[in-house]
Amino acid sequence: MPIFSENPYNPNPLTKLFTTFLFGLTVLNQINIFFEWGAVLILSFVFYNNGMKKDAFKNIAVFGLLSILPDVKIIENTHSIIKMFLMLLLVYRIFYFPFTSGKLFIKTSDVGSIISSMDKIKLPRTISIPIAVMFRFFPSFKEENRNIKLAMKIRGIGFENPLSYIEHVMVPMLMISSNISDDISKAAETKCIENPIKKNRYIPIKIRPIDFVYTALVLFIVAGGLLWSRYI
Amino acid sequence: MTSDKKLKIKDLVLIGVFTVVYFVVMFGVGMIGMIPILFLIYPTVLGIVTGTIVMLFMAKVQKPFALFILGILSPLLMFSMGHTYIVLVHGIIVMVIAELLRRAGDYKSFKYNMLAFGVFNTWVCGSLMQMLLVKDRYLGMSIQMMGEDYARGLERLITYPNMALVYLGAFLGGVAGAYIGKAILKKHFEKAGMV
Numbered sequence: 257m258p259i260f261s262e263n264p265y266n267p268n269p270l271t272k273l274f275t276t277f278l279f280g281l282t283v284l285n286q287i288n289i290f291f292e293w294g295a296v297l298i299l300s301f302v303f304y305n306n307g308m309k310k311d312a313f314k315n316i317a318v319f320g321l322l323s324i325l326p327d328v329k330i331i332e333n334t335h336s337i338i339k340m341f342l343m344l345l346l347v348y349r350i351f352y353f354p355f356t357s358g359k360l361f362i363k364t365s366d367v368g369s370i371i372s373s374m375d376k377i378k379l380p381r382t383i384s385i386p387i388a389v390m391f392r393f394f395p396s397f398k399e400e401n402r403n404i405k406l407a408m409k410i411r412g413i414g415f416e417n418p419l420s421y422i423e424h425v426m427v428p429m430l431m432i433s434s435n436i437s438d439d440i441s442k443a444a445e446t447k448c449i450e451n452p453i454k455k456n457r458y459i460p461i462k463i464r465p466i467d468f469v470y471t472a473l474v475l476f477i478v479a480g481g482l483l484w485s486r487y488i
Numbered sequence: 489m490t491s492d493k494k495l496k497i498k499d500l501v502l503i504g505v506f507t508v509v510y511f512v513v514m515f516g517v518g519m520i521g522m523i524p525i526l527f528l529i530y531p532t533v534l535g536i537v538t539g540t541i542v543m544l545f546m547a548k549v550q551k552p553f554a555l556f557i558l559g560i561l562s563p564l565l566m567f568s569m570g571h572t573y574i575v576l577v578h579g580i581i582v583m584v585i586a587e588l589l590r591r592a593g594d595y596k597s598f599k600y601n602m603l604a605f606g607v608f609n610t611w612v613c614g615s616l617m618q619m620l621l622v623k624d625r626y627l628g629m630s631i632q633m634m635g636e637d638y639a640r641g642l643e644r645l646i647t648y649p650n651m652a653l654v655y656l657g658a659f660l661g662g663v664a665g666a667y668i669g670k671a672i673l674k675k676h677f678e679k680a681g682m683v
Contacts, residue, residue, distance in 0.1 A: 273568060276567075276568065276570060277567075277573060279570075280570075280571070280572040280573055281572075283572050283618070283622055284572070284621060284622060286625055339638065340525075343630065343642075346626065346629050346630060347619070347626070349629070350622055350625065350626060350629075351570065351571075353570075354570035354571065354572065355569070355570035356570070357570060358568060358569040358570030358571075359569075359570070361568055361569075362568070362569065381500070382495055382500060382553070382557055383557065383561075385497065385500040385501070385504065386500055386501075386503040386504035386507060386557060386561060387504065387561070388504070389500070389501050389503075389504025389505060390504045390505075390507055390508050390561070392504075393504060393505050393508050394508055397508050397509070397512065401512075419668070422536075422537055422540070422668075423672055426540050426541070426672070427672065427676050429509060430509070430540065430541065430544055430677075431676075431677075431680070431682070433505050433506065433508075433509050434502075434505075434544075434548070434682060436505060437498075437501050437502045437504075437505040437506075438498075440501045440505070441497055441498040441501040441502075444497055444501065445497060449497055450497060
């Protein structure tokens with residue numbers, strides 16, 4: 257698990273979540289194309305400085321393609337099935353900014369800083385413990401899923417009847433998950449998770465200049481873009 | 489509230505684990521949404537497939553707020569992956585109704601759990617509701633791209649009455665899923681003594 261929080265260009269998870277929310281506002285009201293390019297460049301800048309150079313360039317290229325899409329005149333005469341798939345691209349175009357911002361959040365946040373930022377905003381334990389467990393459980397779930405597929409292949413069970421396929425996959429998956437959940441809760445209990453004192457985290461969460469700059473820029477773009485397209 | 493009705497660490501861990509299972513299965517089923525018309529029946533299919541997961545969960549944790557927390561984690565996850573706040577708000581409203589239904593049956597009765605799952609299953613319609621709200625912008629773009637006729641056809645398809653049908657489908661899918669889940673629980677899990 258890579259740790260990004262030392263990087264001075266990585267905003268903390270709270271900032272990233274807040275900006276994802278802000279970008280969500282662009283779904284309902286379109287912002288001006290220049291502001292959109294500004295947003296793309298900022299997102300690419302953050303990707304680039306977190307070592308994801310490929311994502312940074314992909315971001316620019318994909319948005320470039322998507323922004324010229326509605327103007328392509330050739331499509332009008334193509335087959336209707338191809339048109340239907342192109343319609344999905346339009347949906348993707350509308351949701352592009354929140355999706356990319358969410359991708360940034362998922363790809364550049366490590367589990368430790370997410371957990372300590374949940375402490376920071378005083379999220380109740382009934383929510384924060386399940387979220388922490390989710391991160392712990394995802395990798396082992398993938399592995400178990402592979403094992404189930406392998407076991408089915410050995411026994412020659414394929415996809416003939418959808419209903420019995422559900423049964424063949426779901427039953428072992430739920431059995432294993434329940435057992436793992438018992439194990440995790442035992443482990444958590446031995447580490448004194450129910451102790452009601454304030455806990456120290458291995459990765460503390462800091463507020464650095466990048467958080468202010470990033471939030472301010474996104475706020476400027478979203479608010480500016482909305483006002484621009486409404487009044488000018 | 490008596491102490492055994494409170495959520496313990498064991499239950500919270502179970503919620504986390506089942507959210508992962510639910511979410512992964514949801515994404516697997518979501519692949520059918522790639523074919524444009526099929527995403528209208530996606531909620532129904534989702535209900536049938538995930539019925540077993542949620543019914544097992546409800547049988548294992550018969551306590552207040554368990555279903556509520558399980559239910560708001562998925563919209564929360566979708567929100568952090570870039571869906572709008574509409575999904576989150578819609579999810580919370582749906583989960584409150586589902587939780588109240590479960591309470592009416594004292595968390596044990598199959599009938600009320602089944603109804604609760606039917607309601608629970610409609611949360612995924614929230615992502616389609618987003619489409620309804622961005623309809624004008626979407627149609628504007630598709631007129632440019634696809635021509636007038638196509639956009640008119642689309643306008644007839646995305647309407648509030650049609651959306652009600654999707655909700656109904658989600659509810660019925662949930663009820664069907666609950667019955668399948670009950671059968672599977674009886675066949676496998678009760679024998680193994682897991683419920």
